[in-house]
Amino acid sequence: MSKTITDVICPFCGTLCDDLSVVTDDEGKKILSVENACAIGAEKFLHASDHSHRVTRPRRLQEDGSFVDITYEEAIEYTAQMLANAKKPSMYGWSSTNCESQSVGHEIAELCGALVDNTAAVCHGTTLVAVQNVGIPSCTLGEVKNRADRIIFWGSNPAHGHPRHMSRYSIFPRGYFTGKGQKQRKIIVVDPRCTDTSSLADVHLQVEQGQDYELLQALRAAVRGQELTGDIIAGVPKEKVYEAAEMLKSGRFGVIFFGMGVTQSLGKDHNIDAAIMLTNDLNNYTKFSIIAMRGHYNVTGSGQVLGWQFGFPYSVDLSRGFARYNPGETGTIELLKRKEIDAMFVLGSDPGAHFPMQCVKEISKLPSVAIDPHITPTSAICKVHVPVAFVGVEVGGNCYRMDNVPIESRKVVEPPEGMMTDQQFLEGVLKRVKELKAN
Amino acid sequence: MDIVKLTLNKIPDLYIEAENITPDHFAGKTAQQIGELHLHLGNTTAKISDYFSVEGKGGQTAADTKIIVAGDTTKVKYIGMKMTAGEIEVQGNTDMYTAAWMSGGKIHVKGNVDSFCAIGMTGGEFIVDGNAKNYLAASYRGDWRGMQGGKVTVKGNAGSDTATFMNGGTIDIGGNVDVHLGTHAEGGKIIVRGNAKGRVGGQMVKGDIFVLGQVERMMPSYIYKADEEVELDGKKQIFQVWIGDMGERHAKRKGEIIYGKIYIPTEIATEKAYADVVEKKKKLSDKQLDQVKEAFRDQEPTVQQVRTYIYDTFDVDMKPMQVSRVISGLKR
Numbered sequence: 001m002s003k004t005i006t007d008v009i010c011p012f013c014g015t016l017c018d019d020l021s022v023v024t025d026d027e028g029k030k031i032l033s034v035e036n037a038c039a040i041g042a043e044k045f046l047h048a049s050d051h052s053h054r055v056t057r058p059r060r061l062q063e064d065g066s067f068v069d070i071t072y073e074e075a076i077e078y079t080a081q082m083l084a085n086a087k088k089p090s091m092y093g094w095s096s097t098n099c100e101s102q103s104v105g106h107e108i109a110e111l112c113g114a115l116v117d118n119t120a121a122v123c124h125g126t127t128l129v130a131v132q133n134v135g136i137p138s139c140t141l142g143e144v145k146n147r148a149d150r151i152i153f154w155g156s157n158p159a160h161g162h163p164r165h166m167s168r169y170s171i172f173p174r175g176y177f178t179g180k181g182q183k184q185r186k187i188i189v190v191d192p193r194c195t196d197t198s199s200l201a202d203v204h205l206q207v208e209q210g211q212d213y214e215l216l217q218a219l220r221a222a223v224r225g226q227e228l229t230g231d232i233i234a235g236v237p238k239e240k241v242y243e244a245a246e247m248l249k250s251g252r253f254g255v256i257f258f259g260m261g262v263t264q265s266l267g268k269d270h271n272i273d274a275a276i277m278l279t280n281d282l283n284n285y286t287k288f289s290i291i292a293m294r295g296h297y298n299v300t301g302s303g304q305v306l307g308w309q310f311g312f313p314y315s316v317d318l319s320r321g322f323a324r325y326n327p328g329e330t331g332t333i334e335l336l337k338r339k340e341i342d343a344m345f346v347l348g349s350d351p352g353a354h355f356p357m358q359c360v361k362e363i364s365k366l367p368s369v370a371i372d373p374h375i376t377p378t379s380a381i382c383k384v385h386v387p388v389a390f391v392g393v394e395v396g397g398n399c400y401r402m403d404n405v406p407i408e409s410r411k412v413v414e415p416p417e418g419m420m421t422d423q424q425f426l427e428g429v430l431k432r433v434k435e436l437k438a439n
Numbered sequence: 440m441d442i443v444k445l446t447l448n449k450i451p452d453l454y455i456e457a458e459n460i461t462p463d464h465f466a467g468k469t470a471q472q473i474g475e476l477h478l479h480l481g482n483t484t485a486k487i488s489d490y491f492s493v494e495g496k497g498g499q500t501a502a503d504t505k506i507i508v509a510g511d512t513t514k515v516k517y518i519g520m521k522m523t524a525g526e527i528e529v530q531g532n533t534d535m536y537t538a539a540w541m542s543g544g545k546i547h548v549k550g551n552v553d554s555f556c557a558i559g560m561t562g563g564e565f566i567v568d569g570n571a572k573n574y575l576a577a578s579y580r581g582d583w584r585g586m587q588g589g590k591v592t593v594k595g596n597a598g599s600d601t602a603t604f605m606n607g608g609t610i611d612i613g614g615n616v617d618v619h620l621g622t623h624a625e626g627g628k629i630i631v632r633g634n635a636k637g638r639v640g641g642q643m644v645k646g647d648i649f650v651l652g653q654v655e656r657m658m659p660s661y662i663y664k665a666d667e668e669v670e671l672d673g674k675k676q677i678f679q680v681w682i683g684d685m686g687e688r689h690a691k692r693k694g695e696i697i698y699g700k701i702y703i704p705t706e707i708a709t710e711k712a713y714a715d716v717v718e719k720k721k722k723l724s725d726k727q728l729d730q731v732k733e734a735f736r737d738q739e740p741t742v743q744q745v746r747t748y749i750y751d752t753f754d755v756d757m758k759p760m761q762v763s764r765v766i767s768g769l770k771r
Contacts, residue, residue, distance in 0.1 A: 088453055088481030113482025132581040133623075213638060217660040220686030226660070227685070233659045270619055270641065274686070277642070319482040320456075326580050328554060328573065329535055337741075340454055342481070358741055 001026045009409040010041040011096070011392025014294030014402035015141075015162045015169075017041065022412045024049075029414055031393075038163035048373070048393040049413055055375060055387040056416045067385070072420055072428070075369070075386045079345065080432035082367045083112040086343035088319055092332045093349030093371075095119040095296035098397020098409065101422035102305045105347065108430050111437055113319045115341065117332040118302040119295070119349045120314040125327055126263045127292045128303060128313045130272035137279050139255065139289040140403045141168075146175035147287075150247065150254030152188045154275065155212065155261020156293045159196035165293075170257065171200060177252075186247055190215070191261060192235075203244055208235030210266040216274035219245055223281050249285040259293040294402040296349070297392070301400035336362045344368040344382070347422060348391075352377030371422060388422050389415035397423075440505050440526070441498035443473060445491040447510030453480045454534060455490060458517040462504035462525025462544060465497035473497065501525045501544070508533075516553075519546045522563070538565040541589065554598065555579075560608065562589040570751065573598035573617070576610050586610070586627060596751055599636075602629050605646065614751075621648050624699060630671070643699030644687050649678070650703055657701075660685040666705055678702035727753050728765065735769055742766065 008020040021035040022045060031049035034042040058075035059067035070078075083089050091109050094102050095118050109116045120128055144151075151170050158165040166172060174181040182200075189201035192209045207215050211234035218233040222245035233241050248254055256279055262271045275290060282288035294300050303313035310316045312325035315332070328334060332351070335341045336359035344366045352360050353376065363381055370382035379385040389395045394415035400406050415421070420428075443465050456479040465473055473496075474488030487493065491510075498504040502524040509530045512518070516534040519527045524544045529537070532550035540559045551569035557576040571593045577600055578585035585604035596614035606625040615633035622638070624646040634652035641658055649671060661683035668675050682698035689696045723731065727749075734748060746762045749755050757765075 086481075087483050129580060133583070213641060214656075214659055217641060217658060217684060217686040221660040221684075224685070227662055228659050229657065229662055230659050266618065267638065270622055270638070273623075274642065277686075320479060321482075326555070338454070342453065356741070358739075 002032055003028070005410065005412050007410075008412055009392055009399065009407055010037050010044075011297045011390070011399070011409055012038075012041045012044050013162045013165075013297060014300060015165045016297055016399060016401040016407050017164050017168065018407055020045075024413055028412075031413055040163065044390075045393055045412070048390040051416050054373070054416060055385070056419055058384060058386045061381075061383050061385075070384070072386070072425065075384055076425065076428040076432055078384050079369045079386075079429045080436060082343050082369065083108060083114060083345060083429070084433050084436040086112070086114075086341075086367070088335075088341045089114040089343035089345060090117065090332050090335060090341045091115065091345045091347070092117045092121075092351060093119065093347040094302040095299035096348035096391065097298065097422045098391050098395075098399060099298070099301045099305050099406075100397050101347070101391075101426055102302055103309070104423055104426040104430055106306065106309050108426065108433055109316075110318055111430075111433050113321065114345075115319065115330060115332065115335065116306060116310075116314075116316045117330075118306070118314045119299050119354075120303060121327070121331050121333055122264075122354050123260050123295050123299070124263050124292050125314050125331070126268040127258075127272045129269040129327055130276060133269070134273055134276050134280075136276055137283060137289055138291055138403065140405055141291070141401065143253075143289070144255050144291070145169045145173045145178070147177050147253040148255045148289075149178060149185050150188075150251030150286075150288075151185055152190065152248075152254070152256040152258075153197055153201075154190040154256060154258040155263070155265065156257055156259025157191070157195045157197045157261075158257070158259075158293065159200075161259065161295070162293060165257075166197070166200070170255075186251065188244055188247065203240070203247065205236050205240065205244060211235060212262045212265060212271045213267040213274055215241070216271065216278055219248075220274065220278050220281050223249060223278070223285070248282055248288070251286055254282065254286065254288045256288070256290040257293050258290070260295075263292075291403055298348075298399040300402055300404055301398065301406070304400050304404065304406075333359055342366065345371075346378050346382065347371040347426075350376045350378045352379075352381055371425060386425060387419065388425060389419050391422065394419075395421045395423075440503050442495045442505045442507060443470070443497055444494040444507045444509065445487070446494075447490060447508075447512050447515070448492055449490050450511060451480055451490060451514055453514075455480055455485075455515045456517050457487075457515050458520045459487065460506065460508065460515075460518050460527070461520065461522040462497070462501040462506060462527070463521070463523055465506060466501045466504050466525070467499060468497045470494060470496055498525075519544075522546070532569070538563075538591075541565065551595070557586060557589075557591050559584060559586070560589050560591065561587045564589060565591045567591075567593045567595070570595035570614070571597045571601075573600050574603065575601045576605060576608070577601065577603035583623070585624075596633070602627070605629070615652070615754075621646060621699070624648075640699050640701050641684060642687055643684050644689050645697050646699050648699070648701045650701065651707075653707055654701070654703060657681065658684060661701060664700075667702075669702060671702075677705045679705055722761075723749065723753065723755060723757070723765070727755070728768070731765060732769055735766075740766065740769075 010017040023033045034045045187201045188203045189198040190205045198204045215234040279290040310323035315327045315330045317324040317330040368382040369384045370379040371386045392409040396411045459476040470493040478485045505526040513532045517536045520539045527546045529548040535553045538557045542561045543563045545564045547566045554572040576586035587607040591610045594613040597616045599617035602621045604623045605627040610629045622641045624643040630649045635650045637655040661681045664680045681701040
């Protein structure tokens with residue numbers, strides 16, 4: 001006999017699909033199949049349930065490069081000592097775990113005078129900087145499904161990055177005021193490359209790589225009916241810019257989805273600043289919103305928790321006992337490059353794969369701990385690797401969707417015997433840090 | 440004027456946060472009292488005397504106090520932060536936030552400065568003999584008030600995001616600037632004597648930007664207005680005047696719309712100069728390549744470091760891929 005668990009949350013991307021059905025064996029230990037998920041989401045569940053390849057106990061890196069198993073207690077002791085004794089430790093990651101664990105981690109950071117940073121540092125951090133400058137007119141994905149008839153994907157390829165986004169919310173679904181689905185919507189894709197998403201577009205603006213800011217400001221001027229200089233604007237013919245501006249103004253409800261193609265290209269936060277202001281301008285003619293295509297399933301949650309605990313969404317420096325925030329100075333990448341931190345704690349992320357090589361080399365030289373269910377490039381270079389249960393598969397918890405809607409994830413199977421969750425491990429570290437600081 | 444001389448005699452492991460190194464904090468104090476003032480390194484606190492030797496004493500007021508900072512202060516942040524009067528002379532380089540939120544007095548750095556220097560400055564004078572990195576005279580994160588008064592002079596080059604949200608004062612840059620000059624500016628005057636790398640005056644609603652070299656690519660939302668005779672450095676010159684940013688909302692004064700203005704000397708601003716990317720040299724000569732090898736001998740530089748060095752030294756704008764090949768050559 002098997003049993004089916006419905007309404008399961010997918011812990012893969014920021015779309016946080018909440019309609020999955022997972023079939024498990026009778027004992028609830030093995031996942032047999034996953035329904036409604038995209039290929040990546042389904043694989044995440046099936047991969048987690050196969051314990052044969054999992055590391056189930058913490059490991060310490062030895063001088064010859066091999067790992068030796070240690071107990072969870074030893075791993076907690078090492079982590080607590082490392083954080084309590086460091087002058088400027090960095091606690092990075094937090095995007096592939098639940099909000100409850102993030103909250104415990106931040107308490108440790110506050111006690112240790114650490115720096116807390118999440119994966120926004122390498123994706124939508126620039127968005128958060130721009131939002132602080134100019135605010136954000138946004139909405140939920142439900143509103144997009146039910147109302148939006150003008151959709152822009154700017155520097156984003158959901159066909160690959162967020163596979164069910166288009167079918168659940170943005171292009172294909174039939175909503176309350178969008179009964180004809182795709183036929184009722186106009187799609188604009190802004191991307192230097194032809195992608196699977198651009199193949200669905202009514203207008204594909206093939207912007208010159210790194211010229212998004214120019215095109216955004218030109219669109220803003222075109223929306224106002226202003227004159228533009230030059231016949232080709234950032235690789236796009238001027239007439240096409242005016243045509244796109246008219247198409248946006250003529251809709252009833254529009255939304256801009258933007259991804260890392262625009263947040264991490266030349267200009268960074270200025271690009272998003274201009275995109276938000278374009279949305280703002282369009283609200284003089286119709287209703288428009290803008291939503292960031294967040295990557296990790298709970299990177300939005302990390303920003304939310306940091307926001308309500310310290311007032312800033314990422315790159316928070318607590319070394320002086322109060323929160324300071326200045327990406328460019330307090331970001332983990334900059335600090336590693338400048339050799340400004342002396343201990344590295346990573347949870348729910350893989351900087352070994354995402355950071356510049358110079359930073360990865362620096363991590364390998366520092367006292368470091370990686371908390372991750374998988375063996376990753378980060379766990380391979382950190383001094384201690386602590387495997388934990390998969391959040392959203394083996395343990396539940398609160399997560400935030402890309403439009404800042406909190407959704408409770410569900411536990412569907414048991415973790416391998418004796419394995420700790422993120423939260424249990426962090427609570428152990430917190431208890432030990434309190435003892436060390438009291439002494 | 441009384442002089443206090445600080446000499447850094449111990450290079451710190453981490454960076455020093457030294458917001459107490461200002462004439463305001465030193466005024467009325469003896470050398471011993473100055474040595475007792477706090478410095479911060481990560482989550483620990485130290486004294487000035489732990490890292491610096493202190494000679495002399497502070498004047499009666501901040502205005503009567505001059506501080507000379509000697510030694511390798513590349514890893515010292517916040518020198519002269521929020522200073523209101525007096526003078527600071529730094530004989531080497533400084534790190535971030537030098538002269539940040541400064542409202543009076545004078546700071547002279549004889550070497551280079553890092554990012555976020557002179558942010559939110561409201562008065563006084565800040566002179567850098569070398570180069571400045573990013574966010575010079577800009578605003579702090581989330582603040583819409585960048586430099587509001589005073590004068591900043593950088594004899595070398597400046598990085599990106601210079602003068603973001605500037606709304607007063609003057610910035611004079613002797614060399615080149617990177618992208619995003621004067622973004623969101625709402626006033627003030629910027630003079631760039633070298634080239635500007637593009638996105639000049641993006642989202643600017645008011646203020647004047649003079650680029651005496653070339654603008655690599657003018658924003659499409661700027662419109663050519665007319666040639667005008669304008670006085671600069673005491674002599675009159677004819678400039679092409681561009682107004683914008685047309686993507687922004689602009690205020691009106693006496694019925695007339697106020698725009699940000701970009702001035703380019705007419706002899707440089709030929710018809711094509713604004714539209715086309717300036718064709719910079721993309722290759723290094725063998726002699727220049729040898730110089731690069733010499734500069735980075737026995738080092739593991741990043742692509743950005745080498746690219747910046749080549750741009751600053753030879754004015755050659757190489758693509759990252761080309762720079763990677765140069766770095767591979769260094770290893771061989």
